[in-house]
Amino acid sequence: MGLNCGIVGLPNVGKSTIFSAMTSAPAEAANYPFCTIEPNVGIVSVPDERLNKITDLIPTKKVIPAVVEFVDIAGLVKGASGGEGLGNRFLSHIRNVGVIAHVVRCFEDEDVVHVDNRIDPASDIETINIELALADLETVEKRKEKTVKSLRAGNKEAVKKLNAAVPLLDMLIDTLSEGKSARSIDFTPEQLELIYDLHLITLKKQLYVCNIDEAAIDCGNTYVDTVKKIAAEEGAEVVTICGKLEAEIAALESEEEKKEFMEASGLSESGMDTLIHAGYRMLGLRTFFTAGEDENRAWTFHNGDRAPQAAGVIHTDFEKGFIKAEVYHCNDLFELGSEQKVKEAGKLRIEGKEYLVQDGDIMHFRFNV
Ligand SMILES: Nc1nc2c(ncn2[C@@H]2O[C@H](COP(=O)(O)OP(=O)(O)O)[C@@H](O)[C@H]2O)c(=O)[nH]1
Ligand SMILES: [Mg+2]
Numbered sequence: 001m002g003l004n005c006g007i008v009g010l011p012n013v014g015k016s017t018i019f020s021a022m023t024s025a026p027a028e029a030a031n032y033p034f035c036t037i038e039p040n041v042g043i044v045s046v047p048d049e050r051l052n053k054i055t056d057l058i059p060t061k062k063v064i065p066a067v068v069e070f071v072d073i074a075g076l077v078k079g080a081s082g083g084e085g086l087g088n089r090f091l092s093h094i095r096n097v098g099v100i101a102h103v104v105r106c107f108e109d110e111d112v113v114h115v116d117n118r119i120d121p122a123s124d125i126e127t128i129n130i131e132l133a134l135a136d137l138e139t140v141e142k143r144k145e146k147t148v149k150s151l152r153a154g155n156k157e158a159v160k161k162l163n164a165a166v167p168l169l170d171m172l173i174d175t176l177s178e179g180k181s182a183r184s185i186d187f188t189p190e191q192l193e194l195i196y197d198l199h200l201i202t203l204k205k206q207l208y209v210c211n212i213d214e215a216a217i218d219c220g221n222t223y224v225d226t227v228k229k230i231a232a233e234e235g236a237e238v239v240t241i242c243g244k245l246e247a248e249i250a251a252l253e254s255e256e257e258k259k260e261f262m263e264a265s266g267l268s269e270s271g272m273d274t275l276i277h278a279g280y281r282m283l284g285l286r287t288f289f290t291a292g293e294d295e296n297r298a299w300t301f302h303n304g305d306r307a308p309q310a311a312g313v314i315h316t317d318f319e320k321g322f323i324k325a326e327v328y329h330c331n332d333l334f335e336l337g338s339e340q341k342v343k344e345a346g347k348l349r350i351e352g353k354e355y356l357v358q359d360g361d362i363m364h365f366r367f368n369v
Contacts, residue, residue: 002300003046003068003279006097007209008076008132010124011115013105014211014243019072021246022272040072040093046280047273048287050330050360051298057333058291066287066298068276071097077115078127081134091135095199099279100206101239102128106223107213121226125208130179136200137176143198144169165194176202183234205282207237209275214242217266237278241271286359289330290314291339307355311365321369325351330360 007015023042045065055063073093094100104121105114116123147162147169168191175185181202187195195203208231210224217240224240231238245265252258262270279285284303288310289296301310307327312319332347333339342348357363 002066003276003283003285004071004096004098005068005101005275005279006071006073006094006099007101007103008073008094008128009103009209010105010128011074011077012112013103013124014107015074015103016072017243017247018103018209018211018241018271019070021243021250022070022275024250040074042070042072043067044070044272044276046276046287046298046300048298050287051289051296053334054289054291054330054362055296057338058296060291060293060296062295064295064297066300068279076128076131078131080131081138091201094201097204098283100201100204101209101275101279102206103209103211104223104227106210106216106221106227106240107244109213119223121210121223122230125227125230126179129181129202132201133176133179133181136182136198136202137173139198139200140169140172140176144173161194168194172200181206181234205236206234207231207239207275207278207282210238210240211243212240214245214265216240217242217245237282239271239274239278241275242267243271246271286357288357288359288361288363290364291362292364301357303359305357306353307351307357307363307365308353310357310363311367314365317369318365318367321367322353323366323368325355325366326364327351327355327361329358330362333362 007019009015019040019042022044044067046068048065051063051065071093102125104124105119106121108119144166147165150158151162151166171185172182172195176182182195182200183202183204183206208227210227212221212224215221216224220240224238228238242265245267249258249261249270252261258270262268285300286303286305287298288301289298291297299310299313301313307325308319308322311322311325326348327350328339328342328348332342332345336342336345336347339348
């Protein structure tokens with residue numbers, strides 16, 4: 001699975017509005033067996049012009065884009081970690097996501113009640129971040145208890161590892177009980193490995209989504225400025241979306257209508273695309289393609305993956321039985337006009353296990369199982 005994004009935020013900030021706008025044109029689920037299908041989960045195609053350009057030059061029966069999974073995570077209110085609202089039910093959803101999109105209300109509307117009766121992004125952000133930290137605190141405290149018990153039980157081979165973990169857990173407990181995120185700690189790679197299996201929420205990458213009014217599209221507003229300031233301190237990205245407008249755009253039938261409407265509203269890219277691209281960047285995700293007469297398809301891999309790992313994105317057998325890959329870059333195809341010409345120009349290479357896959361590579365794997 002590539003990008004998996006959980007949408008969090010206080011009630012009535014526009015989470016479900018944004019979620020349904022994004023998932024109004026769901027990807028064909030049959031192509032993505034790894035995706036969970038639940039009412040609050042939506043699978044969205046990743047917009048990528050290159051896939052269309054490839055298909056212009058390599059005709060095929062089926063075009064399959066890469067996908068992003070969005071999860072609308074409800075139930076996060078003040079006290080949620082202690083069982084308020086939907087309580088801990090939101091936790092099971094949020095543990096599995098790669099990126100957290102934290103939606104912040106940056107619009108005024110007397111018809112839409114705010115849980116605290118005022119628009120205050122800084123306070124909203126603090127409330128949510130504290131709840132997430134407290135949820136993690138519970139996880140870490142449980143682990144600490146278990147660790148101390150195992151130490152007493154004297155399981156010798158494990159004792160060394162456990163001893164290394166205790167100070168780390170204590171440090172986390174200190175930080176989280178102050179309402180600060182685990183992200184704020186500078187862990188070494190070894191330390192990260194020790195706590196990896198805790199799936200801490202506040203260790204996940206988080207980006208802020210400012211839900212604004214139409215009027216703020218061009219000039220922004222002071223609420224957005226506040227969010228940007230907080231995000232800058234945390235080193236987080238900010239995406240600005242007009243949820244209401246996105247919902248209206250999503251309801252339009254044709255791509256042309258959507259484009260016209262966006263232009264008229266002063267939007268250069270839909271909020272959905274901006275959010276997806278930000279998520280890709282934050283997770284270091286890249287795209288490679290497979291192309292042939294049966295299907296042209298975009299696949300998501302991690303920056304730094306070698307050829308066998310990329311092959312494993314398609315099928316684990318491809319990774320296990322990897323022999324070699326035929327590779328060329330989509331830009332060579334665009335420049336030269338056909339696969340045959342790419343070959344003639346010597347741009348198609350045979351690469352082995354060590355090859356570092358590049359964004360935009362078109363690959364064909366040879367494997368043996
Ligand atoms: N004025 C305005 N209202 C919005 C916007 N986004 C959402 N709303 C409204 O706010 C209310 C709550 O939105 P919803 O998406 O259900 O919030 P959630 O509780 O965070 O999922 C709904 O009545 C929406 O129509 C926006 O950008 N501007
Ligand atoms: Mg909702």
